[in-house]
Amino acid sequence: MAQLVPITIARGNGIGPEIMDATLKILKAAEAAIAPEEIEIGESVYSRGIKNGIEDSSWASLKKTKIFLKSPITTPQGGGFKSLNVTVRKTLGLFANIRPCVSYHPYVETNFPKMDLVIVRENEEDLYSGIEYRQTQQVAQSLKLISRPGSEKIVRYAFEYARANGRKKVTCMSKDNIMKIADGLFHKTFDEIGKEYPDIKQDHYIIDIGTARIAARPQDFDVIVTENLYGDIISDVAAEVTGSVGLAGSSNIGDDFAMFEAIHGSAPDIAGKNMANPSGLLLAAVMMLIHIGQGKTAAKIHNAWFKTIEDGVHTGDIFRAGTSTQKVGTQEFADAVIARLGQLPQKMAAVDYPDRASGAATLPALKTVPHQTKKLVGIDIFLDWTGEAEDLAPQIQKLSIAGLELSSISNRGMVMWPGTKPVTFSSDHWRLRFKGAEVTPSMLTAQLSKLNDHGFDTIKTENLYTFNGENGYTQGQGE
Numbered sequence: 001m002a003q004l005v006p007i008t009i010a011r012g013n014g015i016g017p018e019i020m021d022a023t024l025k026i027l028k029a030a031e032a033a034i035a036p037e038e039i040e041i042g043e044s045v046y047s048r049g050i051k052n053g054i055e056d057s058s059w060a061s062l063k064k065t066k067i068f069l070k071s072p073i074t075t076p077q078g079g080g081f082k083s084l085n086v087t088v089r090k091t092l093g094l095f096a097n098i099r100p101c102v103s104y105h106p107y108v109e110t111n112f113p114k115m116d117l118v119i120v121r122e123n124e125e126d127l128y129s130g131i132e133y134r135q136t137q138q139v140a141q142s143l144k145l146i147s148r149p150g151s152e153k154i155v156r157y158a159f160e161y162a163r164a165n166g167r168k169k170v171t172c173m174s175k176d177n178i179m180k181i182a183d184g185l186f187h188k189t190f191d192e193i194g195k196e197y198p199d200i201k202q203d204h205y206i207i208d209i210g211t212a213r214i215a216a217r218p219q220d221f222d223v224i225v226t227e228n229l230y231g232d233i234i235s236d237v238a239a240e241v242t243g244s245v246g247l248a249g250s251s252n253i254g255d256d257f258a259m260f261e262a263i264h265g266s267a268p269d270i271a272g273k274n275m276a277n278p279s280g281l282l283l284a285a286v287m288m289l290i291h292i293g294q295g296k297t298a299a300k301i302h303n304a305w306f307k308t309i310e311d312g313v314h315t316g317d318i319f320r321a322g323t324s325t326q327k328v329g330t331q332e333f334a335d336a337v338i339a340r341l342g343q344l345p346q347k348m349a350a351v352d353y354p355d356r357a358s359g360a361a362t363l364p365a366l367k368t369v370p371h372q373t374k375k376l377v378g379i380d381i382f383l384d385w386t387g388e389a390e391d392l393a394p395q396i397q398k399l400s401i402a403g404l405e406l407s408s409i410s411n412r413g414m415v416m417w418p419g420t421k422p423v424t425f426s427s428d429h430w431r432l433r434f435k436g437a438e439v440t441p442s443m444l445t446a447q448l449s450k451l452n453d454h455g456f457d458t459i460k461t462e463n464l465y466t467f468n469g470e471n472g473y474t475q476g477q478g479e
């Protein structure tokens with residue numbers, strides 16, 4: 001037998017242990033050359049007061065094996081607990097989340113028999129940076145960070161994935177009509193890196209119409225690359241329209257580490273009842289075997305799984321009278337897959353994977369981006385203040401320091417002064433925009449001090465820059 005590859009496994013919570021048992025039983029019967037090491041994650045760890053749901057000692061196993069097969073966990077609500085998934089992704093640098101969404105018509109009911117798409121989701125940045133603030137009574141804010149290197153890595157990964165897997169098209173989704181700077185950077189990076197892949201078709205959708213199209217015409221898509229939050233949402237939409245969220249597996253890939261899991265959660269409503277469909281975790285394990293170079297075993301399991309589905313042996317979530325022949329529990333489903341190891345599907349297409357490790361992401365070095373000339377041109381000072389803009393403007397104008405001029409006052413992104421006041425309410429979170437011809441950092445601190453000295457509650461500032469003459473900030477709505 002081939003040398004056993006050590007992998008780290010975690011049984012998780014809810015249906016996690018049942019689907020992990022079923023998956024490991026199938027892997028063993030298929031003679032997957034793996035040596036699982038178990039770590040504990042989730043509820044029991046959180047209950048010991050460990051805020052991120054994983055003991056420090058568990059990292060040692062992960063850092064050694066570099067491969068993690070993980071069952072879902074139950075994330076406690078509130079109480080300062082941190083998402084284990086986000087912690088693991090960030091700690092291990094798992095920048096790409098890959099979610100294949102395939103329909104298994106006519107064996108699993110779906111309106112889209114020809115659907116076969118893969119979502120490549122950026123996994124480390126965006127609103128998941130978790131940087132949030134509250135500085136006034138009425139307003140909460142969440143900071144969205146998109147980086148050039150982060151965008152380049154995920155976009156390149158999507159193109160490389162498409163090439164390696166015989167995919168024909170990569171679609172980028174963003175909202176750069178609204179977030180012109182952050183999403184604009186993502187879209188521009190896609191266009192730039194895309195030029196290096198002329199053999200692959202490419203297009204871009206605004207995320208809202210893109211999501212609608214995935215729901216209505218998923219067969220039009222092949223590989224989709226997108227930011228973290230959009231990717232989170234569209235992958236659930238895509239998985240749902242295949243027929244069941246219980247069927248999809250996913251991988252999280254980094255430069256050195258990889259994690260494989262089902263996309264569904266811990267399903268506490270059916271936990272411990274031998275009702276859960278283990279297919280999501282099993283198909284994640286198939287992705288893991290391909291990743292570690294055991295493609296033949298992966299194909300053997302995947303084909304046996306296809307045959308089981310095709311034979312109508314179904315768990316309750318996908319059971320339909322007429323199409324299904326036998327309603328089974330989690331463990332019986334695993335036994336049915338095991339009984340078919342070595343068989344090929346007769347109606348759905350059989351798969352074949354090479355025994356060559358696809359391994360961690362080996363991407364070329366990041367491109368060198370020409371340095372741009374950055375010039376300080378002003379400052380936005382935010383106030384906690386209650387009142388009307390036309391009362392605020394003359395008070396602030398009197399306090400402008402030499403070289404800086406109050407150019408606008410806005411509230412929730414809408415310019416309230418100068419010009420016609422929009423028909424909307426104002427919150428207690430005000431933005432004063434000061435600009436000048438020759439601005440220095442000391443002018444900014446002087447302006448801030450002057451406002452503070454005159455009793456204004458300044459809560460934060462954002463410097464305004466241009467890059468090669470182009471604004472590094474957006475205009476207020478109506479500016």
Ligand code: NAD
Nearest residue numbers: 072073074075246263264265266267268269270276277317
């Ligand atoms: P869920 O995915 O657990 O369940 C949604 C619905 O789908 C439920 O009705 C459930 O019974 C059903 N379902 C899910 N997986 C199934 C399967 N394999 N077979 C049959 N039916 C299945 O989502 P939820 O209820 O929103 O979340 C439950 C818990 O899971 C929460 O604590 C959440 O934080 C956590 N969660 C964890 C992960 C993860 O660890 N990766 C992901 C998502 C949610």
